[in-house]
Amino acid sequence: MQEHTQLSQKQINDELLRDVLTVPKWWLPAVVGLGIVVATGLGAFSYMVYHGVGVTGLNRPVFWGFFIANFVFWIGISHAGIMISAILRLTQAEWRRPVTRAAEVMTVFSLIAALHTPLFHVGRPWRVLYWIFPYDFDRGIWPNIRSPFVWDPSAVGTYLIASSLFVFVCLLPDIAILRDRAKGLFVKRIYAFLCLGFRGTPRQWRLQTIAGILLSALVLPVFVSVHSIVSWDFAVLIGVEGWHSTIFAPYFIIGAIHSGVSAVAMLMALAVWLYKLDNYIKPDHFDAIARLLIVVATTWFFFFFLEWVYALYTLDSPEIALRELQAFEWPYGPLFAIFVILSFVIPVPMWLFKRFRRSAKIMFWTTILVNIGMWLERFLIVIPGLVRRTHMTFDWGTYHPSLVEILIVVETFAFVALGMLLFAKVLPLIPLFDVKEGVVFRHVIKVGRKTVPASIREGLPHHYYDKNH
Amino acid sequence: MAINSAGVEYEAVPEPYAETENSVDNRKDVSDRLLRIHNVISNRFWQFAALTGLMFVLGIIGFVLRLASGFDDKDVWGYYVAVFAFLMTTTSAAPMVAIAPRIVNAHWRRPISRAAELWTLAGCLNLILYIPLIWLLPSLENGRRSLWFYGHQASKNEFWTGFESVPAYSPHIWATLAIISLVVLGLALVWISCLPDFAVLRDQGSGWRKKWGERLSLGWIGTSGQWNWQYHRMGVISAFYFMMLIFVHFFISVEFLMVHVPGWIDSLYPITHAHNALQAGVATVMLTIFCLRQFGGYKDYIGLDQFWGLGKLLLALSLLWFWFWFSSFNLFWYAKKPSELSLLELLISGPYMWMFIAEFLLVFIIPWFSMIWNPVRRSVWGPPLIAVSVLIGTLLDRIRLYVASWDAASRDFASMLEMEMSEVPDKILAPGITDIFLIVGFIGGSIFIFMMASRLIPVMNIWEQKEFLLYKAEVQYHRAKVLVLGKPR
Numbered sequence: 001m002q003e004h005t006q007l008s009q010k011q012i013n014d015e016l017l018r019d020v021l022t023v024p025k026w027w028l029p030a031v032v033g034l035g036i037v038v039a040t041g042l043g044a045f046s047y048m049v050y051h052g053v054g055v056t057g058l059n060r061p062v063f064w065g066f067f068i069a070n071f072v073f074w075i076g077i078s079h080a081g082i083m084i085s086a087i088l089r090l091t092q093a094e095w096r097r098p099v100t101r102a103a104e105v106m107t108v109f110s111l112i113a114a115l116h117t118p119l120f121h122v123g124r125p126w127r128v129l130y131w132i133f134p135y136d137f138d139r140g141i142w143p144n145i146r147s148p149f150v151w152d153p154s155a156v157g158t159y160l161i162a163s164s165l166f167v168f169v170c171l172l173p174d175i176a177i178l179r180d181r182a183k184g185l186f187v188k189r190i191y192a193f194l195c196l197g198f199r200g201t202p203r204q205w206r207l208q209t210i211a212g213i214l215l216s217a218l219v220l221p222v223f224v225s226v227h228s229i230v231s232w233d234f235a236v237l238i239g240v241e242g243w244h245s246t247i248f249a250p251y252f253i254i255g256a257i258h259s260g261v262s263a264v265a266m267l268m269a270l271a272v273w274l275y276k277l278d279n280y281i282k283p284d285h286f287d288a289i290a291r292l293l294i295v296v297a298t299t300w301f302f303f304f305f306l307e308w309v310y311a312l313y314t315l316d317s318p319e320i321a322l323r324e325l326q327a328f329e330w331p332y333g334p335l336f337a338i339f340v341i342l343s344f345v346i347p348v349p350m351w352l353f354k355r356f357r358r359s360a361k362i363m364f365w366t367t368i369l370v371n372i373g374m375w376l377e378r379f380l381i382v383i384p385g386l387v388r389r390t391h392m393t394f395d396w397g398t399y400h401p402s403l404v405e406i407l408i409v410v411e412t413f414a415f416v417a418l419g420m421l422l423f424a425k426v427l428p429l430i431p432l433f434d435v436k437e438g439v440v441f442r443h444v445i446k447v448g449r450k451t452v453p454a455s456i457r458e459g460l461p462h463h464y465y466d467k468n469h
Numbered sequence: 470m471a472i473n474s475a476g477v478e479y480e481a482v483p484e485p486y487a488e489t490e491n492s493v494d495n496r497k498d499v500s501d502r503l504l505r506i507h508n509v510i511s512n513r514f515w516q517f518a519a520l521t522g523l524m525f526v527l528g529i530i531g532f533v534l535r536l537a538s539g540f541d542d543k544d545v546w547g548y549y550v551a552v553f554a555f556l557m558t559t560t561s562a563a564p565m566v567a568i569a570p571r572i573v574n575a576h577w578r579r580p581i582s583r584a585a586e587l588w589t590l591a592g593c594l595n596l597i598l599y600i601p602l603i604w605l606l607p608s609l610e611n612g613r614r615s616l617w618f619y620g621h622q623a624s625k626n627e628f629w630t631g632f633e634s635v636p637a638y639s640p641h642i643w644a645t646l647a648i649i650s651l652v653v654l655g656l657a658l659v660w661i662s663c664l665p666d667f668a669v670l671r672d673q674g675s676g677w678r679k680k681w682g683e684r685l686s687l688g689w690i691g692t693s694g695q696w697n698w699q700y701h702r703m704g705v706i707s708a709f710y711f712m713m714l715i716f717v718h719f720f721i722s723v724e725f726l727m728v729h730v731p732g733w734i735d736s737l738y739p740i741t742h743a744h745n746a747l748q749a750g751v752a753t754v755m756l757t758i759f760c761l762r763q764f765g766g767y768k769d770y771i772g773l774d775q776f777w778g779l780g781k782l783l784l785a786l787s788l789l790w791f792w793f794w795f796s797s798f799n800l801f802w803y804a805k806k807p808s809e810l811s812l813l814e815l816l817i818s819g820p821y822m823w824m825f826i827a828e829f830l831l832v833f834i835i836p837w838f839s840m841i842w843n844p845v846r847r848s849v850w851g852p853p854l855i856a857v858s859v860l861i862g863t864l865l866d867r868i869r870l871y872v873a874s875w876d877a878a879s880r881d882f883a884s885m886l887e888m889e890m891s892e893v894p895d896k897i898l899a900p901g902i903t904d905i906f907l908i909v910g911f912i913g914g915s916i917f918i919f920m921m922a923s924r925l926i927p928v929m930n931i932w933e934q935k936e937f938l939l940y941k942a943e944v945q946y947h948r949a950k951v952l953v954l955g956k957p958r
Contacts (some may be wrong), residue, residue, distance in 0.1 A: 006482040006483065006484050007482060008482050091573075094956070221788075224792060228792070228796065232799065232800070232803075235800055236799075236800060236803045236804055237804075238804045238806055244800065244804060245736050245800075246735045246736055246737040246738070246796055246797040246800050246801075247736035247737040247740070247796075248796075248800075249737075249792075249796040250737065250740065250792075250793070250796065302715070303740075306736050306737075306739065306740070307736055309616060309736070310734060310735075310736030311736075312618060313614060313615075313616060313734065314734050315614060315886070439482070442484060442485075443484065443485050443486065443487040443942070443944065443953045444484045444485070444486055444487070445486070445487050445489055445939075445940060445942060445953070445955040446486065446489075447491075447939050447940070447955070447957070452940065452955040452956070452957050453955065453956055454487055454940070454942070454953045454954055454955040454956065455953065455954065455956065456944075456946065456951045456952070456953055457951070457952045457953070457954045
């Protein structure tokens, strides 16, 4: 990081806790606005419960619509937290420090958003109890554990618990600072309870570091399994052409990382603008995340290419007919073109230029484009496969989302934004201890007339310091 | 006090400087010591080189015998293709161990990057092995599934309009171009990476080494312009090498494997094949640096940090291997389409089951259960032993896949466009003496080429070791001495 600003520990505390201990002017109107959108979505859901799922655009043969596309999208966004936090922590990437917390918190809220979409989709969410209790005690009918629909809640639920634990463990030192700085007795007690008596003793720090690394490593397989399982909801089916493809699991995951990391870049820009955190999130951070995005987006595009190549390679007429529908026929053709242009053709060439990579504005807008494109990608996977006429279809039609579905989908976006705002009001969005650790580790080395940023290398074997090395 | 971009005053803290040991004497000391090791050739080296040379001769005999057997019987070529695929998997992927850590500025790669790059020279052998395969690859006219969407397939559906004019020998043309490009890029990478070291040989060497250095250093004197040129070219060639490696594995896995088995439609398999190559490439380099440390005199340079770094990479790649394999297997096993079940029977549950189980243990279970323990990863013996396990497992994998597929192809050639095999082979195609010569000979041949190359080119990257002096410093942190590493852009 060339443009590093070395700050004192006191200043880091002051700046990063400013918006927790005070209320910015824009905060309340934003929360109220988002709250209204969430309430409207919940109202639409209540309407749907009262009148039945007939008020949605779902009908034979398209039983999966906006809700499921949105579910896959939010699961994708949730991959940002682990990608940024766990992987970059394990690889000791220094630039991760200011962005990990926001990514982790976004993971938690987007998982909740993802989980409630299929619950709404089934129309009668209380039926989730059928996954816990038998359908019928007398006849011994139990949920079919071989069904992908049982894998889903298990995987997503595990990921939610693991991510929440991850966020909480990483929050402990910061909550302890809040405990010491909070004014009201009640608030102080809440923080005191939440920080689990963290005082910063060497043993507590050691345990906290070990827990962070262990959770990073343990949560990685869960991270991989979640979207694999979501992809298998589609791929294990042989009845819908285009879905039964072995590449779906990695294709979904790399797509998830593409949209998730893009969402983190967008959050970084918002943090700079709304919370004035430009002492912590520098153009160098945008540069680093954009370079990561170039690699991720290119890999994703290669998987997309392979998915298409193998669809055509089958020489299977129904499969080819589906691809024609996806890419060339109204209304999916134009959406397909928009999806490819927004998620790859526009952003990636722009990120190749350093000037654009280092601009918060450009990164904000290009990453928004990516996520619009990636939402469309999920839509184009789910809907055309079901719309297409097959030999055994006795009914066919097209799909139009109803207002109820649109309101509920919009509600999920507002819910995540609202969650982030509320979180940032009670806990810091940038990890204080991580930033301070970065300051302690940071050094500079003189190479000729230039200074090069350097950092203390963690975790080297003791033998490394032998004279022979 | 300082002012930030928003115009707000803040209390700036001075950044601590770390003093490096980058003196002229230290740099010269690194050159001298490394050249001294490079110039010494032990008897043991020549004994082992003679052994691998002898193996290479056996390989050449096997090669001639195989050519003499003609191109009509496809099944007898199964082991030959498996050896070719194994060498493409190991030697051609090994340079990625230099390329990837260099891109992310990982300093631990410095002592091992040259050894990784030198394996590309064995890629020339792969090119020779590839030549007969051109005659074995069925043309598109013979009726087979193809990535090239050939004319007669195109005529069945208007979606294919524009593909009618694809040449019937497209796979031959493109696969050949891709493999040649990979070899050329590999050679270019080694040469450009070696330029400063050739200059050291020119300036400090004697006899034929001096002449060799003079000729190949291209007038290198280390100006800023030359260094910039070298960094830039290495970056560009590395990126192209990686892309070409993936592309070549895409071709090999499709043209030499999947198209030969009716009903094998697995969009993930090219990625699995390429990923397996990365895993085996890491294992190859791990074993190489172990030998260099134990027998080559580089004990002071190749330390725990290198084994630890590569060990973590190998663990991650082994876990990813399982995930790729399971993603394909799960779909086939769950969906139970007849074509997929017969494929599973051919490759997993049928006559090759024991080979699959052995491979599964060697490539995934053993690396996983041993490398999750930090004491194993952080040891000199642990990671190389796991590397041996991975390499044996990879060889078994290539034999299982290619021999089984070419056996199936010889029976089912007429119906390659069908969705299901008409007959799944019921027994393993055992290797003949020619096949054993080929396996032993070409693996030995690759090692022989590497050993000979290591005499011509310093196997330890001298300039990268010297560059490390610029970015490495030791500082006192409370009561401990810690290492500070610079991260240039």
